[in-house]
Amino acid sequence: METGAGGRGRGGQSVAEPGAWQEALGAGGAAGVPTGPAADASPELLHGPGAKPSEAADRPELPLKLAEVEEAVRLLADEIAPVGMEGVPLADAGGRVLGEALLARQPLPPFRRAAMDGYAVREADLAPPDKGGAARLFVAGERRPGRTCGLQEPQPGTALRIFTGARVPEGYDRVVMQERTRRLPGGGVELDRPPGSPTHIAEIGEDAPAGAVLLEAGARLRARQIALLAADGRDEAQVRCRPAVAIVPVGDELRRPGQPLGGAGIYDSNSAMLAARVRELGGIPTALHPVPDDPRRLAEAIREAALRADLVVTSGGVSVGDCDYAHEAARLAGGRIRVDKMKMRPGTPTSAYRLPDGTLLAALSGNPSACFAGMELLVRPLLLRLAGRADWMPRWRTGRLAASLSKPCPYPRYIRAAVGEAEDGLALLLPLAGDRSGNVAAFARAEALACVPAGGKGAAEGEQVRWLALDAD
Numbered sequence: 001m002e003t004g005a006g007g008r009g010r011g012g013q014s015v016a017e018p019g020a021w022q023e024a025l026g027a028g029g030a031a032g033v034p035t036g037p038a039a040d041a042s043p044e045l046l047h048g049p050g051a052k053p054s055e056a057a058d059r060p061e062l063p064l065k066l067a068e069v070e071e072a073v074r075l076l077a078d079e080i081a082p083v084g085m086e087g088v089p090l091a092d093a094g095g096r097v098l099g100e101a102l103l104a105r106q107p108l109p110p111f112r113r114a115a116m117d118g119y120a121v122r123e124a125d126l127a128p129p130d131k132g133g134a135a136r137l138f139v140a141g142e143r144r145p146g147r148t149c150g151l152q153e154p155q156p157g158t159a160l161r162i163f164t165g166a167r168v169p170e171g172y173d174r175v176v177m178q179e180r181t182r183r184l185p186g187g188g189v190e191l192d193r194p195p196g197s198p199t200h201i202a203e204i205g206e207d208a209p210a211g212a213v214l215l216e217a218g219a220r221l222r223a224r225q226i227a228l229l230a231a232d233g234r235d236e237a238q239v240r241c242r243p244a245v246a247i248v249p250v251g252d253e254l255r256r257p258g259q260p261l262g263g264a265g266i267y268d269s270n271s272a273m274l275a276a277r278v279r280e281l282g283g284i285p286t287a288l289h290p291v292p293d294d295p296r297r298l299a300e301a302i303r304e305a306a307l308r309a310d311l312v313v314t315s316g317g318v319s320v321g322d323c324d325y326a327h328e329a330a331r332l333a334g335g336r337i338r339v340d341k342m343k344m345r346p347g348t349p350t351s352a353y354r355l356p357d358g359t360l361l362a363a364l365s366g367n368p369s370a371c372f373a374g375m376e377l378l379v380r381p382l383l384l385r386l387a388g389r390a391d392w393m394p395r396w397r398t399g400r401l402a403a404s405l406s407k408p409c410p411y412p413r414y415i416r417a418a419v420g421e422a423e424d425g426l427a428l429l430l431p432l433a434g435d436r437s438g439n440v441a442a443f444a445r446a447e448a449l450a451c452v453p454a455g456g457k458g459a460a461e462g463e464q465v466r467w468l469a470l471d472a473d
């Protein structure tokens, strides 16, 4: 069991550990009992005041029909408040999202610290900087890291033997590094004064003064940030609970990996992909058993999933065919449509609903590449927003296409590309072969989604386009 319960956690019913493929909806154990404010919060608190469905929250222009991707993400993200918080031991804080700003409890460094092994001296006792040359001083004592020796007034003409990390007594204003000194018989030392040499003393609060904002709320805690928490003496971090994401694969043809395939079956690769991505992004995924193409069963699955999750993601059944029931099921489950299709390819049918308890439902395309695009372009920002991440918006960069693309498209087309470097230093985006919505192999090699603008012309070699790094977490 990993630390960090799902953000939802109603009465301990947070979503089960990922990988635990549920035998049936409603089966499966809890991942843990959240200890944060979300543990016993009402749905309103869980999702924030703006997130609850209410007439006031409805806007007349909704649902967005055939929405621009950014417009859809903004609309949905605006209605999301981050999940609750919990305290976790520092050792378990890696990858978690800081719930509140971290203020320095003490200055860093907390005392004047020697940055070199050598001798602490008074500036006035060295040879004048313009003249250079050596000074001869009496070694009056020694300072080692971690030892607090009596701090006597520095006597003129004396030096202290000192080691890196030791506290430098007030009055000594420079450390001369060992390599620039020579011990003399009788307890003295001769020191050079290299021109332009730094003091080799880190002053109190030089790194961060007491009270400084060390980390902003919403920062993901990686190794460097964990170091800062520890340096400030914290053995615990206040982090956001991990959002629980229920993944609902839809389709009569779907088989779980490891099971016999049968004549017309295909393996459910979307659930594994979505679960892995949710986990990479700091959420707790639960992938349900594939749900058959039956609107009532799918509606029931969605209802059950919403009870246990902060976000429900379906894949498949969202198009217009006679076996596509995602929209009907979402409505049967009481959902109200917020986004009805998006201007993106692959993944044009991608839609979103708000369920009666406020939970968002992202209905992604079943085609694996389209499902992946929906994950990156829609689910990722919503999940990061739920997770309390300050940097939840996708980070688009600019690159150049390494080859022309003639395929016209009425919507922006997100092609899978490998990334190199162009002559002008921009990223060079090499479109990958086999870039079809139903393909799985093509996007496994991709490093980027490059956005080819809508229009009848496609794009020319060398054209500047926006792109997203795929492994960003």
Ligand SMILES: Nc1nc2c(c(=O)[nH]1)N[C@H]1C(S)=C(S)[C@@H](COP(=O)(O)OP(=O)(O)OC[C@H]3O[C@@H](n4cnc5c(N)ncnc54)[C@H](O)[C@@H]3O)O[C@H]1N2
Pocket: 249, 250, 251, 253, 254, 266, 267, 268, 269, 270, 271, 315, 316, 317, 318, 319, 320, 321, 324, 346, 347, 348, 349, 364, 365, 366, 367, 368, 370, 437, 438
């Ligand atoms: N007449 C029209 N047909 C289609 C349209 C359209 O506008 N008019 N849109 C096409 C587009 S674009 C897409 S994308 C797909 C979307 O289809 P669905 O989201 O309804 O997905 P399914 O039909 O259920 O499945 C599509 C495809 O993907 C396979 N699939 C489904 N789930 C999984 C999974 N979990 N793992 C792996 N593969 C999965 C499924 O077997 C199908 O092959 O609709 C077009 N049609």
Ligand code: MOO
Pocket: 344, 345, 346, 347, 348, 349, 365, 367, 370, 437, 438
């Ligand atoms: O939009 Mo569909 O996703 O082309 O494949």
